Amino acid sequence: MPERDLAAEFRAGNVRGLARAITLVERRDPAVRRLLAELGQPRPPVVGFTGAPGTGKSTLVDALIRHWRALGRKVAVIAVDPNSPYSGGAILGDRIRMQGHALDPGVYIRSMGARGHLGGLSLATREAVRLLGAFGFDEVVLETVGVGQSELEVAAVADTTVVVMAPGLGDGVQMIKAGILEIADVLVVNKADLAGAQRAAQELRTMLNLAPRTEWKPPIVMTVALSGEGMDELEQALARHRHYLEGSGEGRRRMQARLREEAADLVGQWAREAALRLLEADGELGRLADESPYVAAEQILSRLGTGGERAEARA
Amino acid sequence: MATRAAPPRPVRIVLAKVGLDGHDRGVKVVARALRDAGYEVIYTGLRQTPAMVVDAALQEDAQAIGLSLHSGAHMTLIPAVLEELRRRQATDILVFAGGIIPDEDIAELKRMGVAEIFTPGAPLQGIVEWLRERFPEVES
């Protein structure tokens, strides 16, 4: 593959350059750092969408894209599929429900598997968001099905986290995963035309009232993504939350916490990679680990600390 | 547990149904087989126009496009995908196809630039091995 001048491709608005740069992020290629340093890194607001399979998240995102496009805003979507089988392969199919925007150059959709990220999914998505900002997108949506830890990773990256629910199939609100209300900034009851939607909303309200009081009370928005019903209300709820983040200083606090978290994550990841290299290269260290991983870990840390090994991504 | 420091480069493949037919048994079976062989498959679903397929491949930074079609429009739609790739300066993306395609059309399509065509009865293992030759960097 010939080296591409990604910065030039970004400036020219060539979507292939952007796509390639995100691949480099997934491969943890340090070239991305140089690219972002050259381009500057405006960070667009990120809205995270999470929810159980079948709640209509993608359809909802599709409707939201339409809404934003009507306002002339450029929108990027990162659809994360956390289901990654043992083989490391994946089938990513979330684009399908967002095909209303196929061929619209103001919309970019990227599917991301969990392969190789090993809990570092948020690292990759944070960096991808910067690239999307540098490319000129005004809004970024991070979408993931709420399984495993993926919704926590979304919440760790997004400014506003939307948790999507739908009535039906017996999965009442009481089935909501523990902790999900804590990450929700906006709650959506989608498929609001189905029986049980009102009851679901009522149950949610009750649960929210029982939750500890906070400054921001997550609104509950009823939508029918298929028909576009409730999209205005959703957009207003997102705008209100954005406004709240700015006005209350919460946005700044969150941003700061996120950057620090990211720094810590990076240390964790780089140290891990360096440790694996050390263990492979140094037979004695390896044998030590076979006996006591704790002792070996202390040794590794001290060697990394003295600069004996440069703990950073493959440079 | 692998003690690999950096993740392998995932080969990304866009699988698409072009044309109007809805016969997706074959493409789904292939998608599963490629996933199990370690590829990242981006399935774009039914009734994709050539422009949509190429657009998806560009956005997803796919190295290959696999087209499935059973409607008989292969001599119209496959060349249209190749043409769209030329227009978007992305002819480095490999195109392969599967479906009911007569021998003489296969020869013609290969002349036009299709890398390989798999007809009904082609073993999945053959498809996987062919891709592995084309993309030796994939891990599995």
Added chain:
Amino acid sequence: MLRSRAHEEWEQAYEASPRRDDGLETSTLSGQELAPLYTVEDLPEGVEGEYPGRYPYLRGIHPGGYRGKLWTMRQFSGFASAAETNRRYKYLLENGQTGLSVAFDMPTLMGLDSDHPESRGEIGYCGVAIDSLADMDRLFEGIPLDRVSTSMTINSPAAILLCMYLAVAERQGVPFSRLEGTLQNDILKEFIAQKEFVFPPGPSMRLVVDSIEFCTREVPRWNTVSISGYHIREAGSTAVQELAFTLADGFAYVDACLERGLKIDDFAPRLSFFFDAHIDFFEEIAKFRAARRLWARHLRERYGATSERSWKLRFHTQTAGVSLTAQQPEINVARTAIEALAAVLGGTQSLHTNAMDEVLALPTDRAARIALRTQQVIAYETGVANTVDPLGGSYLVESLTRRMEEEAERYFQRIEELGGVIPAIEAGFMQREIADAAFRHQQELEQRRRIMVGVNEFTQGNEEDTIELLRIRPELEEEQIERVREVRRRRDRGRAERALEQVRKAAADPKENLMPHILEAVRAYCTEGEIMAAMEEVFGRYTETPVI
């Protein structure tokens, strides 16, 4: 039950006898385990009380089987233009075929006119291109509609094509009450398997019920829905899944019609079925027999139908397209003959036998004739039509039949638990079951636990030249596009616009039956694509969430 001495002796002898050591599956094609031997001990209770022509019709719906009437030999065909297909129909009728079966091209099936950009490359390829009443008129030119029965394989735009047929009848002076035929009109299996959907499930079901309601009143001899397992099977399902999902679809139509206020015995007799005949001979025969008994029981016991005609499951069969190979295509004649025999022994009312080259392209005249001749050999040479349900009482077949009924009931239960057929579709339940089965089967082939002759074994001869193929004239596309544009130029524009507006209005009013409005639009030479577009403005378009 105490085992007979003979049975025990056989068992010992069997255990001691050598086995083939080829690693091949001994279960049915669908993976149902089979014992090496079935005996009287395996006969389900009550089998001896079953008689043909009597509820629950395990042994057939007619007391005389094929002694009364042979099955209808109905070869599905259509290609290129209406004029060319019309010639093929006349050829088939002259050769002894007894019913017509129209295959439409992909744009027609998807509700697109020939001049739509997405129709490019597909016009006239998989069937005949029909854009407006003008094409339909040409398709049946010289074929009096009161003298043939016609089956039309069309789903999303089924109501429109039926109205075109009705309009042709009007022009021929044939009253609706004398029309006989079948509309596939089975939208549920499109969502499950064939994927030729346009509108979302809700409005799609409304259109089906509208057409049933209309026909029940106006076209009483018309089979309103051909509830199809064929496409479910071809998408990779097992025989049990085909059986269960098809009947579940049937119950969903019954429920929808009852909800509309129709009376069960007014519409149920005009629901018919369409199954696949695959290559696992006994499993297929058991499937057909099980389907009949299940339908009869549910219609009588669950829905309270009192007319025998409601209880009787009538079905058309097509031999399995997926069982055919592009390698050494002549072998397909043998496969098709065996599958057709299974359909006949299962008691089918009508039958399509695939042509040997159908896996490659549209059948040539010669291949189409051989396919028809295959049915004639079964009907007139083999003698199988002389006895009603000749496999009735077979230990294996009766036992398999009962087992498949029980497994189908379990599927009904699961679908019920998901909230019914449409919620189950939306949850991807059937789609996932089918995809799993298809993948399993493919792996069995890969691992050579099952053999497909000419594909993963016995491939000598594959290199020989393939047979001659029918090609569609390249000029056809332009001609057809010109034809639909000509229709739009020459019609009364005001009348067409008013008719489309009426369709739109009726679509927006769920209490209104769309059929009379569509019929008027067809008479006004509105095209298929225009009528679909008018409805889509109100109904919206369906995008599936794929299940892989």
